[in-house]
Amino acid sequence: MTASHEVTIRTEHDETDVVAAALxxxxxxxxxxxxxGSSIVTTIERDSTGGLRTTADDYVTNLTVAQxxxxxxxxx
Numbered sequence: 001m002t003a004s005h006e007v008t009i010r011t012e013h014d015e016t017d018v019v020a021a022a023l024x025x026x027x028x029x030x031x032x033x034x035x036x037g038s039s040i041v042t043t044i045e046r047d048s049t050g051g052l053r054t055t056a057d058d059y060v061t062n063l064t065v066a067q068x069x070x071x072x073x074x075x076x
Contacts, residue, residue, distance in 0.1 A: 022066035
């Protein structure tokens with residue numbers, strides 16, 4: 001399958017490795033998440049606009065949860 005739709009999402013975090021580690025297990029084969037400095041960069045590819053939208057929405061939800069949990073557990 002050749003994906004015809006792609007999006008790259010870049011977010012800044014204090015605990016990039018921790019947040020990325022929480023996200024990566026939920027990635028599908030069409031997703032690539034990597035740490036670049038203080039950023040988490042995720043590229044999502046899908047063959048349809050609807051599939052891309054759904055996957056990006058799920059990813060952002062997972063990202064929000066991962067960041068919230070990281071904030072909660074790393075605060076003194």
